[in-house]
Amino acid sequence: MAEEKKRLAIICIHGSLDVAFAAFVLATAGAAMEMETAVYFAFYGLEVLKKGKIDKLKVSPLANPAMPVKIPNIVAMLPGMTAAATSMMKSWMKKAKVASLGELMEMAKELGVRLIACQMSMDVMGIKKEELIEGVEIGGAATFLEFASHNAITLTF
């Protein structure tokens, strides 16, 4: 039996800029290394797949004691602080000349990364197929597990 192609199976259940960024950096790296790659978006992760949302995801400065710029929670919870943390993170990314999240997603699609939206999460959160970007598959936990059960690296974000 010839060895199966290596796969990379990623679950993304969070919809914040930092977590989605990690998922797409690994997905594009895997695809560039010729792994068959799929990212399964469930729960809050579905935000990533909504039309027009990819470059509007945010970073929360709250409840993250490891944020590089320390902001006390009593300040971090004030209106405007999530926006402030988000633009700070984006300016760092720009300065470091890394791709934006939207660019990473385009790259992922061009490299053939499968983007799968979790049907049950869509039902629970009342999200319709029309709200999601083009090229997204819809599937269930079994879709993901079937993909992940053949020679795959699995990551959860």
Added chain:
Amino acid sequence: MAEEKKRLAIICIHGSLDVAFAAFVLATAGAAMEMETAVYFAFYGLEVLKKGKIDKLKVSPLANPAMPVKIPNIVAMLPGMTAAATSMMKSWMKKAKVASLGELMEMAKELGVRLIACQMSMDVMGIKKEELIEGVEIGGAATFLEFASHNAITLTF
């Protein structure tokens, strides 16, 4: 050598409703696909295994900029808002006719999913075996890694 049965090895270190739900949806799906499945609960995840707690787990509206209903952190931190976010999430689940967390856990047990409580986390958090539901095994990191080292999909929540 006959191929080993596929396994699904899940670690759950968070004890919120949404994360536990994701863990049990995948665990029951895996078991239904005839994978040998085990979920290892550590740290806050132990809440899930406490007697009478499964249907009382909560969702936090704080520090999650991808919540489908946007609540500013300055409101989300007010007393009662965690309860509000939790009942909102539960009503969505009911409307979408998905199983409750308690039902998913029963299903998992019937399908033979192993539920393992992390001994060290119990020691750190002062949780006694008597506080946990029936049918839970107690084990350590080595128990989990030994299980996960044979033909397993591994997921962390």
Added chain:
Amino acid sequence: MAEEKKRLAIICIHGSLDVAFAAFVLATAGAAMEMETAVYFAFYGLEVLKKGKIDKLKVSPLANPAMPVKIPNIVAMLPGMTAAATSMMKSWMKKAKVASLGELMEMAKELGVRLIACQMSMDVMGIKKEELIEGVEIGGAATFLEFASHNAITLTF
């Protein structure tokens, strides 16, 4: 073909005490079971590798409805509460006689666990090699995926 040695490939993208603790408990357990083990630190996880930081990581009491000691968010966001939750967690660890995070990291190094800092995250967050502890490798997503693609258990924290 002789079977490859089992590997344990961990990604740590958070920099809080509890998450880093889980990562190091599993890394040292894996290495003790003779798995080739590597932990890849990205984003906030880089805090763990900064000189003098390992024993200063914190636990946030906010937005975690499964904290064993329930603290309303309106209290948890007050100045001093992150420090309070952190010392509470540390005193529990001491009482349970588990190793401190610094001790676990030393043990990991002695057992040959590879500690890898994500280059792109360093660039984004403006962290220089000199700020990191001795013995850390610097690598990219491809370094991690190449390691993880040979007979590895993969975990994400």
